[in-house]
Amino acid sequence: MIRDQETLNQLLAMIERFVRERLVPAEDRLAEDERVPEEIVEEMKQLGLFGLTIPEEYGGLGLTMEEEILVSIELGKTSPAFRSLIGTNNGIGSAAIVFNGTEEQKRKYLPKYASGEWLSCFCLTEPEAGSDAASLRTTAVRDGDHYILNGSKRFITNAPVAQTYNVMARTDSDNKGARGISSFIVERGTPGITLGSVDRKMGQAGSLTCDVMFDDCRVPAANIIGEEGEGFVTAMKVLDRGRLHISGVAVGLAERLIADALDYAMQRKQFGKPIAEQQLIQAMLADSRTEAYAARCMALETARKRDAGKNVTLESAACKLFCTEMVGRVADRAVQIHGGSGYMSEFAVERFYRDVRLLRLYEGTSQILQLVVARNMIRNSR
Numbered sequence: 001m002i003r004d005q006e007t008l009n010q011l012l013a014m015i016e017r018f019v020r021e022r023l024v025p026a027e028d029r030l031a032e033d034e035r036v037p038e039e040i041v042e043e044m045k046q047l048g049l050f051g052l053t054i055p056e057e058y059g060g061l062g063l064t065m066e067e068e069i070l071v072s073i074e075l076g077k078t079s080p081a082f083r084s085l086i087g088t089n090n091g092i093g094s095a096a097i098v099f100n101g102t103e104e105q106k107r108k109y110l111p112k113y114a115s116g117e118w119l120s121c122f123c124l125t126e127p128e129a130g131s132d133a134a135s136l137r138t139t140a141v142r143d144g145d146h147y148i149l150n151g152s153k154r155f156i157t158n159a160p161v162a163q164t165y166n167v168m169a170r171t172d173s174d175n176k177g178a179r180g181i182s183s184f185i186v187e188r189g190t191p192g193i194t195l196g197s198v199d200r201k202m203g204q205a206g207s208l209t210c211d212v213m214f215d216d217c218r219v220p221a222a223n224i225i226g227e228e229g230e231g232f233v234t235a236m237k238v239l240d241r242g243r244l245h246i247s248g249v250a251v252g253l254a255e256r257l258i259a260d261a262l263d264y265a266m267q268r269k270q271f272g273k274p275i276a277e278q279q280l281i282q283a284m285l286a287d288s289r290t291e292a293y294a295a296r297c298m299a300l301e302t303a304r305k306r307d308a309g310k311n312v313t314l315e316s317a318a319c320k321l322f323c324t325e326m327v328g329r330v331a332d333r334a335v336q337i338h339g340g341s342g343y344m345s346e347f348a349v350e351r352f353y354r355d356v357r358l359l360r361l362y363e364g365t366s367q368i369l370q371l372v373v374a375r376n377m378i379r380n381s382r
């Protein structure tokens with residue numbers, strides 16, 4: 001749903017300009033420094049990018065899902081580590097509070113996320129619990145008006161720079177499954193939290209991840225999000241939305257890669273003419289454009305369905321599966337079109353090829369998404 005086309009057009013034009021004029025020229029620096037430059041973080045705050053999806057009454061822009069997908073496509077047209085910095089505040093780090101938090105929690109945390117004053121992160125994955133998220137082992141034991149958390153979380157995006165952690169932990173030791181899990185807001189500086197060193201990764205330099213350890217960490221009982229036992233279901237709802245957002249990012253990345261590949265193919269001459277005039281190069285360009293177009297349409301269609309209040313668990317999994325696999329193929333072809341140059345770091349496609357690999361892993365691997373689609377097909381037919 002688009003609430004006001006004119007306002008949205010202005011927002012999209014502003015983001016498109018910010019990406020083109022500020023982020024794209026800073027891509028090499030981001031890759032080298034492995035940090036989003038401080039002045040760019042400040043500009044992101046000024047532009048309201050940390051609060052795109054946070055409801056307006058808590059200081060955000062309150063974008064609908066369709067509007068958010070259009071924005072994520074624009075933000076996808078540069079190094080994904082830029083989007084990753086604002087991604088948790090707009091998505092998996094804040095969504096549980098938006099969906100299921102108390103009014104007090106919303107008033108305390110959401111305005112800080114929306115302004116970028118505080119960063120949030122989503123602590124679900126553990127050393128022994130990744131795809132099988134319901135098997136997580138971190139515990140939260142009630143002690144008076146506190147819960148005591150013990151356990152470790154792994155690969156947590158933005159944890160090195162976050163002020164709050166949305167932690168999924170087991171509150172019912174007798175229930176080893178999904179219904180024994182609750183969701184908490186834990187503030188940085190709470191005694192008992194330790195951060196691991198920043199992870200070294202294949203790509204997305206500048207998107208910071210690390211382990212988060214809880215050792216007798218006392219968290220106020222008021223910081224539980226929703227009721228005890230609701231944490232897993234809330235996390236799944238958060239991921240339904242997050243997977244759709246990642247689909248938009250994949251479309252944006254594909255469109256950038258296609259633009260770079262087309263540009264190169266029109267400049268580069270072999271056999272006496274630009275390689276863009278060679279039919280086998282044209283086939284790669286056409287396949288990429290076709291798949292990216294299909295991905296854009298399905299992400300927007302699913303977003304409209306979600307805005308209309310429909311359940312999109314199946315569709316958002318299908319979108320992330322198709323869109324992220326699609327951008328993997330597009331990145332591979334973009335390197336191929338660049339030939340030997342595509343393997344060289346001076347061309348952005350070399351970096352993007354590594355960056356996009358993550359999209360098929362986080363917020364549900366492609367294989368988990370296949371499972372979600374198939375399970376929902378079976379459930380719906382019963």
Ligand code: COS
Nearest residue numbers: 124125131132133134178233236237240313362363364368
């Ligand atoms: N929306 C609402 N509720 C949902 C849901 C959704 N999308 N998905 C599952 N649930 C509910 C189920 O209805 C069930 O509720 P009941 O207890 O009332 O029956 C409960 O959650 C447990 O669901 P299920 O039995 O399907 O859980 P499983 O342990 O079989 O696991 C998968 C489900 C594999 C789909 C889940 O663990 C998953 O998504 N894994 C990947 C995790 C992931 O993306 N990790 C990345 C970390 S974030 S970067």
